[in-house]
Amino acid sequence: MTDRVELLVSQIDAALPTPAIVRRDVALVAGPWLAGTSSVATALRERLPEHTVVEAEELAAGHAPAAVVFVVSATAPLTESDCALLDSVAADTDAVIGVVAKIDVHRTWRDVLDADRVLLARRAPRYRDMRWVGTAAAPDLGAPVIDDLVTALRELLTDETRDRRNRLRAIENRLLGVHRRLELDAVGTGRDARLAALRAERAAAVHRYRVDKSQRSIALRAQIAQARLALTYFARNRCASVRTELQEDLAGLSRRDLARFPDEVRRRAEEVADDVAAGVTRHLADVGEELGLVVEPVHSRPAVEVGAAPSRARGAETRLMLLLGGGFGFGAALTLSRVFADLAPQWAVGGALGGAVIGVVLTVWVVGVRGLLHDRAVLDRWVVQVVGRQCTAVEEWVGARVLAAEASLGGAAAERDAADHARTEDTIARIDREIREHATAGARAAAARDRHVPVIESALAAVREELGAIDTAKQANSRASESFL
Ligand SMILES: Nc1nc2c(ncn2[C@@H]2O[C@H](COP(=O)(O)OP(=O)(O)OP(=O)(O)O)[C@@H](O)[C@H]2O)c(=O)[nH]1
Ligand SMILES: [Mg+2]
Structure with a gap:
């Protein structure tokens, strides 16, 4: 079975990105804001000193834990963002324990736990058999309630099938990632907008x-x-x-x-x-x-x-002007001499001479x-x-x-x-x-999808088949040990 998974995965195009994860031998305690995560992590560190317990910020990107302790508050059932957080922290790790915290102050924590279990089972088949416990790691009143979690985590960390299950889960995650990317490339999200x-x-x-x-x-x-x-x-x-x-x-x-x-x-x-x-x-x-x-x-x-x-x-014009000017001067001279002759006969000669001079001057002026x-x-x-x-x-x-x-x-x-x-x-x-x-x-993307998707789907089926087989074997073992006891 193992060989089949490896073989199928190896058939996927070598050029496809292979987000290699580093498996860390640590238990990751994670949860939504103020769920009580740090209190649970502190309690676990005290009770399980032989194991390393870390919170999300202590785990580098690309590192995957050996087990995930997902802490949620008993105040109310999981929200969509809580579920998305679990999907993210447990993407490459199959070993997951669900923890409902602060059960000391929330009497209805069992109802919340059941609601969370149903919600997650509906979300993905892998969460159907997930183990859930209630804790009160830092109670306001009374002693801490952490034993069930310690036992469950210890069992999980010492389970011999854990490594294999985690590895298969990481392979499944990677296959799903590649599948998603091929689909997106083929559908061309944003390509139509860019073309327009x-x-x-x-x-x-x-x-x-x-x-x-x-x-x-x-x-x-x-x-x-x-x-x-x-x-x-x-x-x-x-x-x-x-x-x-x-x-x-x-x-x-x-x-x-x-x-x-x-x-x-x-x-x-x-x-x-x-x-x-x-x-x-x-x-x-x-x-x-x-x-x-x-x-x-x-x-x-x-x-x-x-x-x-x-x-x-x-x-000709000059001559005409001389003639006319001369006539005008002569007329003026004649008029003056006659005036003198009539009015002052003793001045008649002088008047005639003066009239002649004036006549000549007038002639020259008119012609000029x-x-x-x-x-x-x-x-x-x-x-x-x-x-x-x-x-x-x-x-x-x-x-x-x-x-x-x-x-x-x-x-x-x-x-x-x-x-x-x-x-x-x-x-x-x-x-x-x-x-x-x-x-x-x-x-090209459609061709790549058509070429790779069948192989990816076969590999996914093989991975899930093997995980199912491991779970079945585990359940058979636990039933056998219960009947033996
Ligand atoms: N009553 C009660 N209060 C708790 C319990 N665990 C944590 N708290 C309180 O819940 C608050 C948050 O606790 P943390 O352990 O810091 O929770 P957290 O999820 O790490 O919080 P952030 O890291 O700030 O998101 C604190 O006030 C704690 O005292 C519990 O078991 N019972
Ligand atoms: Mg914290």
Whole structure:
């Protein structure tokens, strides 16, 4: 029988974890909080000095005792957590004694003991034949009641089948552990949640990529359209304002200053070209910064073509003006001389001479003023033409720059999209890999369970069969000794 158990256990995959326990030749006294454990342990140490009695904290992890004394209070029957504690401390040890403590103060301890026995028998078949005793290790009143426990523990520790039973129980525990782990692996607790999380992460990555890409492209188009509009208006307004300024300046210029006016027009045209170039460069750089893309710098500036000012030669018009001015002066001189001749005949000659002088002066003045006004009108028309031409050139230049910036930003955006696409693909590939790994792991775990579980179940059956056989033999022996007595 023993060989069969060993053989079956040895068939289980060598790669499976084998939690090797160290069997200690000690009696472990354990129990729930305030059950009276320490008092029982102290009493046992006194009464059984030939054996080592320890409490749970004195037993290292991975060590299993030779016998377990499980102490519970007689106050009330076992709770679920008490039962779980017993399962844990007696997992690798078959030799277990149940102790109901403090029986000196709890008169109904026998009822509690019976209830505990029934509870544990229902919990696991191994507890059905468990021995129970009542104790009062540190009674408030009267002498300690510990004899039954001492006798029971002594018998348990000297039982020759104890080692074998404990070993079989440890094997059973290990087999159950492996079985549990294989089932958990195959069912994949947490695997479904992880797979759902991975699928959600994948969908989110694809969605994020698409949304980001279209948002970036919309932002690029909007920014470029806005820049085109704003810069065209800027250029147009700049030209309009310089035209107005030049016209205002022109209206106040004297004949001498008129000669320098074309140079002033040229200077202002250069200024407008520089301003527009600087404004466009700045605005496009801002657009690039906003979009997080690099815009190629603007190296050119709007062309400035200010031709020569129109000639002020005005032959026919000058002659006409001389004629009209002369007529006006002659008329004025004639009127003055007649006035003197009629009102003061003695001054008639002097009045005629004075009228002639005034007539000449008036003629010169009228001709001069008319000439100045004519020159200003000519230059004014020229300014309108020059600024109009410059405005067209500047607008064309702005349009060309915005177009170039659009191409440059479009290229940079395409590169960024490509990098983003590559990154998203990497993420998706990683997620897909993990999803595949989970699926493979699930299949592998199911295969391992299918391969090992039958062997484990046969081994468990063999272990339990042998434990049952030992119990039966023990009961037969005790019946025989009772009948002999
Ligand atoms: N009446 C009576 N009181 C007891 C008995 N055994 C222990 N007590 C009392 O129960 C309380 C807890 O006793 P412990 O032996 O320290 O119990 P424990 O389970 O080791 O307690 P913790 O280690 O604190 O969980 C103490 O106040 C003891 O005096 C007993 O047999 N009768
Ligand atoms: Mg204690």
